[in-house]
Amino acid sequence: MIRALWTAATGMETQQTNMDVIANNLANVNSAGFKKSRADFQDILYQTVKIAGSSSSPGVEIPTGVQVGLGSRVAAVQKIFTTGDMQQTGNDLDVAVEGSGFFQISMPSGETAYTRAGAFKKDGTGRLVTSDGYPLYPEIVIPENATQVSIGQYGTVEVFLDGEATPTEVGTIELTRFSNPAGLEALGHNLFGETPTTGAPAIGTPGDNGFGILAQGFLEGSNVNIMEEMVNMIAGQRAYEINSKAIKTADDMLQMTNNLM
Known part of the structure; x- marks a missing residue:
């Protein structure tokens, strides 16, 4: 008993x-x-x-x-890791991934974290950062005199500078994917960390080799x-x-x- x-x-x-x-x-x-x-x-x-x-x-x-x-x-x-609903925000710096892939985030420790949350902001130097101030990798800097930011579905970031009629390219957003995303370690702050079970990260541009494309002005909601x-x-x-x-x-x-x- x-x-x-x-x-x-x-x-x-x-x-x-x-x-x-x-x-x-x-x-x-x-x-x-x-x-x-x-x-x-x-x-x-x-x-x-x-x-x-x-x-x-x-x-x-x-x-x-x-x-x-x-x-x-x-x-x-x-x-x-099913995809959440896409929510239209109209904010130029909000970006959602339609399909496979994670944004890369540079951490203060020098390591790279990964996220599906594309609610980016500008810091004091114009870098695109997360809500906690961690910069996007590769680093993208928005000039101070930029009047509009355009993020293409294939990751190209262009800005319209004050007084200029043609856009200027300032960088490209890259994505990362893993063979076993379920093995990612949840770090909090909408971030994930690589572990030995995830496999090596595969890096590419949106729309290439099975990576998803980007949607500017949208955020991926919770699933x-x-x-x-x-x-x-x-x-x-x-x-x-x-x-x-x-x-x-x-x-x-x-x-x-x-x-x-």
């Missing part, structure tokens, strides 16, 4: 982690470029009471054994589906509840055993 108490407790702990993941998804439903997470579960150790194939008598084998499971655990919390998360929340709550009832039932059975005396 003690085994049932601990087994059901692992189920409650698993569902608690599941609810944490769902709550984070819902909290970021309006975060640009956010990618939802999913908790994957698996059973854990089994206590083998009788081995399948063992002999019950000379020449007779037991067709099935006796194994008692000891609960469940969270095997992984996976990022789901969180509120209805789906609400259903998952209800299912997780019921699973947590039924595991708590299993603990209560095991406790009642122990109490009955004690009362036999």
